Amino acid sequence: MKITFLGTGTSQGVPVIGCDCEVCKSLDFRNKRLRSSVHLQIGDLSVVIDTGPDFRAQMLQNSIKKVDAIVYTHEHKDHTAGLDDIRPFNFMQKKDMPVFGRKQVLEQIKREFSYIFASQKYPGVPQVEPVEIDEQPFHIEGIQFTPLPILHYKLPVLGFRIGDFSYITDANHIPDSTIDLVRGSEIVVLNALQKTSHISHFTLDEAVDMAKTLGAEKTYFTHISHRLGRHQEVEEELPKGIFLAYDGLELSLP
Template identity: 65%
Template structure:
């Protein structure tokens, strides 16, 4: 299985428009962060988790030519705002794009992209196949996926587990039943927004403590704000077994 971090930034991305902080002015490529998303390639299946506003540039930068499905963690705009740009895949693959999401996610997408679902469609709109998911495991073209329910303040969000790899973003709480679903995870991805307390995201210290509880061999942090600090500086402060992800980071898992 291969995992490509397409984006590791928070809802505003990094740099933030108009910001003059050291992170936003940094020349280190690891401090340039698109909105959070990953590409997973396993068992012949190519899928993306979330299509944020940077989806088009993420596809171009990563050179992804085939996409079998999209999984959505939740309905916030920084995770759904690029869905219109699936159109080239519709054209090249000559099929509707399967999108997997909870009832609330699919409802929000139908509202945001009403033109896609209009009885009288404008030529060239995205072609979408909606597939509702709940907390039960499901398959994407034979690839097993286990949803991991977490809470983003009070909003239900899904993380996803693929084999020994688990991906969680936009979490502040992980219920006990979800901790059990994470047992045996070898590679873990968690959100770590910033240093200071936040109502709906893990802080860096909270993410480190959660990583210890889950006990993966290696944990990567994502959904990172410019308020976290410079990639190079923070990387030197965090313990072994955890690391900051960055855009373009690729993992190959057994």
């Protein structure tokens, strides 16, 4: 499995429009963060988790020319807004794109992209195959995805475990039952928004505590705000085995 971080930023991305803070003005490429998304290459299977507003740029920047399926964590726009840009994959692959999500996620997508699902479609609209999932494991071309139920304030959100890789974003609470599902992962991804308290996201300290609880060999933080601080300085503060992810970072698992 090859894991590529397509985006590691929060809903506004980094830099933030109109902001002159030291992070937003930084020339370090690791402080340039598109909206959160990850690409998984598992043998011949190519899967993207979440299609945020930067989806097109992420596909181009990472030279991704094939996507077999899209999996959604939840229905917020910073995770779904790029769905229209799957059209080139429809044309190249000559098939509908399977999109996996909970019932409420698919319903939200159908409202926001109503033209995709119209009875009389405008020529050239994206072709999708909605696939409803719940909290039970499901398979994409024989690869098992285990949903990881979490809370984003009061909104139910799913992370996913695929083999020894677990991906969780937009969380401020992980139930004990989900912690049990994550334990034993070799690589875990968690959100770490900023250092100060937030109503719906882990702070840096909360994410570090959760990483220690989960006990993975390596943990990477994503969904990072400009308020967290500059990449190099923050990473130097982190315990052994815990890192900040950045856009374009590639990881591998056997």
